[in-house]
Amino acid sequence: MHPNRKFHIEDREAMAALVRRTGFATLVVQTDEGLRAVHLPVLLQGDRLRFHVARGNRVHAALLAGAEAIVVVNGADTYVSPDWYGQPGRVPTWNYVAVEMNGRAAPLGREALIRLMDDLSAEHEEKLAPKTPWTRAKVDPALFEGLLKAITGFEIEVAEWRGTAKLDQDKPDEVRARLADAIAAAGWPEAAELVRSPANVTAVSTPVLPRVPRP
Template structure:
């Protein structure tokens, strides 16, 4: 994935995106071509700081056979995103754009067919997505059904080999253009997550507004203003 320093987030922001938007597309290739499965994944680190993604497949998923032969894959996380229209701007000479936050991790997948690994994966993933709820749900509430369902899944732990992330969130926009985009997004409840991420990525600029009167400049191929 193409990345630039302007749109590259710090590690904490990458971890927060995966925690908040854990559904990833796990893509691999094999003799039959490409395979892709959407899966919620949990990011974890070992004592040495190595990163891993924890998840589970349905045992009936044919991608498991491909991964058994070739365990390399890429996990693609997509956070908030949306089209930004020049129709929202006071300066309508600006170009439209699409803001987004994405993380791509090259991984090596290792499956564990044991029931204990499946239970651990289910518990840990559920704890993550239920955290903070006033009446958080636990897998134990399934009762005896839990142990009848576990044989249908297989857990995996994928070692992260390389991470690339692009958070394109208006860092290259003039302050007045950014403010107009945010005002428009604030009018759409569905875009609240994108607006929050844009504000976080531009917190210092929004606080100072020192560049609000700078003349228009074109965007160069690296994402910076020329």
């Protein structure tokens, strides 16, 4: 989390909205081999964060033992060139939005794992409308059973939330407007809109703009 309080996200629901909208996270946990990270889809309901991990993953044993984990979800980000500020004495920096969550892992039983798998696919298939949603009914039951044997579901009751939105809020409006134009031209439309209007990061209904290829 950024040390400057100007960049802190204080709105708990805004942080949760970013997690739900993104749906993908990095989980870091202490294992017998040291710190290890795993990248995974997540589902957030209230303060309950659910996910699954391959049994062969190096974080599996630690999670199964109830280790505390930190989970990071990243939003929009962009490099910022000093030339874009139109001010002397600037240096390169990076603007970004991120949410960190802490909590202790607990394993899910078989039925809860199946619900997690169904909920994950339903959550993301809904975003593809008007496409007909994919469902587990399309998978051979034996294949699905094999998949279940290879993974373990977990949940974390989030005990601590931290959010950062470093979007040049400490700069004048005209400077942010100039930055936003340059960032958009460089191919980061979502980051550009947030720099233009930093308050939008706490507007939980703000849609994610499509990312265009970077030149």
